[in-house]
Amino acid sequence: MNRIRVAIQKSGRLSDRSLELLQSCGLRFARSKDKLYWYGKDFPVDLLLVRDDDIPRMLLDGVCELGIVGENIAEEVMLESDEVDGLTQLRKLSFGGCRLSLAIPEDSTVKSAADLDGCRIATSYPALTNSLLAKRGINATTVKFSGSVEIAPGLGAADAISDLVSTGTTLRANHLVELETLFESTAALYGKLDKLTDEKQAMFDRLLSRLDGVLLAAESKYVMLHAPRNAVEEITRLLPGAENPTLMNLEGDPDRVALHAVCREAVFWEHLEALKAAGASAILVLPVEKMLG
Ligand code: PRT
Numbered sequence: 564m565n566r567i568r569v570a571i572q573k574s575g576r577l578s579d580r581s582l583e584l585l586q587s588c589g590l591r592f593a594r595s596k597d598k599l600y601w602y603g604k605d606f607p608v609d610l611l612l613v614r615d616d617d618i619p620r621m622l623l624d625g626v627c628e629l630g631i632v633g634e635n636i637a638e639e640v641m642l643e644s645d646e647v648d649g650l651t652q653l654r655k656l657s658f659g660g661c662r663l664s665l666a667i668p669e670d671s672t673v674k675s676a677a678d679l680d681g682c683r684i685a686t687s688y689p690a691l692t693n694s695l696l697a698k699r700g701i702n703a704t705t706v707k708f709s710g711s712v713e714i715a716p717g718l719g720a721a722d723a724i725s726d727l728v729s730t731g732t733t734l735r736a737n738h739l740v741e742l743e744t745l746f747e748s749t750a751a752l753y754g755k756l757d758k759l760t761d762e763k764q765a766m767f768d769r770l771l772s773r774l775d776g777v778l779l780a781a782e783s784k785y786v787m788l789h790a791p792r793n794a795v796e797e798i799t800r801l802l803p804g805a806e807n808p809t810l811m812n813l814e815g816d817p818d819r820v821a822l823h824a825v826c827r828e829a830v831f832w833e834h835l836e837a838l839k840a841a842g843a844s845a846i847l848v849l850p851v852e853k854m855l856g
């Protein structure tokens with residue numbers, strides 16, 4: 564069957580952004596009644612909607628060719644199954660950001676991660692936690708919790724936890740303090756790339772090229788401004804990630820030109836202030852929707 568299957572999270576933090584990303588690559592799906600398998604309408608790419616924890620295993624078992632999942636989960640599954648090279652991270656994505664951190668009770672005597680040697684650490688990510696602690700020369704016992712890890716110290720089940728943190732609200736609510744970040748994670752696109760037929764490989768390449776266009780466009784801006792002719796060089800240098808701007812004459816103003824450029828990096832207020840200080844005026848920053856080539 565020459566169709567590609569992409570697994571994404573059915574419902575949770577990564578679901579909406581994963582679907583939006585695929586849709587912005589031009590994929591359209593016929594939603595099935597059971598909502599688990601969506602058929603790709605004008606591109607031979609079908610969607611599987613599953614629990615995020617199942618995605619790496621499905622990739623390793625060949626149930627799907629692509630999957631969007633947090634690096635935290637992909638790393639954990641690869642480590643616990645000893646298939647560290649089993650999945651290829653194709654692209655890191657800009658959502659689902661969080662960190663796997665060690666945290667201890669507010670009244671703990673532990674001062675640093677090194678003090679956790681010989682302690683019990685509750686976590687949903689035992690393989691990843693053990694491997695990261697081992698790299699620091701810390702030998703602790705992990706206690707696996709599938710959810711509500713933050714209650715483990717209060718129950719007397721652990722001395723510390725290793726859990727995902729984004730705002731820190733959950734830790735504070737449970738009287739825990741963050742000790743150290745072990746791992747920074749975002750969502751990422753993973754693939755199982757061996758044994759692809761030529762036809763699938765071609766679809767893969769086409770999809771990835773569209774995805775790159777979307778990802779590049781997301782952080783790119785089209786900047787238009789007026790500049791003194793003699794400041795064009797400096798102004799081009801101040802534009803983040805811009806090359807070869809287009810220059811146009813300004814009717815009735817021989818000393819100034821209109822300058823247009825694609826900036827391939829984020830444009831912040833600080834950049835605009837610097838451009839203004841260098842003599843630029845009428846500065847406009849526009850979003851870029853798609854990019855190819
Ligand atoms: O049902 P399913 O198994 O698919 O979903 P799930 O409940 O296991 O996952 P979900 O939707 O909660 O998270 C999916 C992915 O989002 C995770 O694997 C991470 O890659 C990423 N992510 C980003 C997070 C967080 N931020 C996050 N804050 N995953 C979980 N949390 C939890 C954390 O475990 C803790 O309980 O949120 C709490 C901490 O949040 P703060 O804001 O209070 O610090």
Ligand code: ZN
Pocket residue numbers: 614615616
């Ligand atoms: Zn999950």
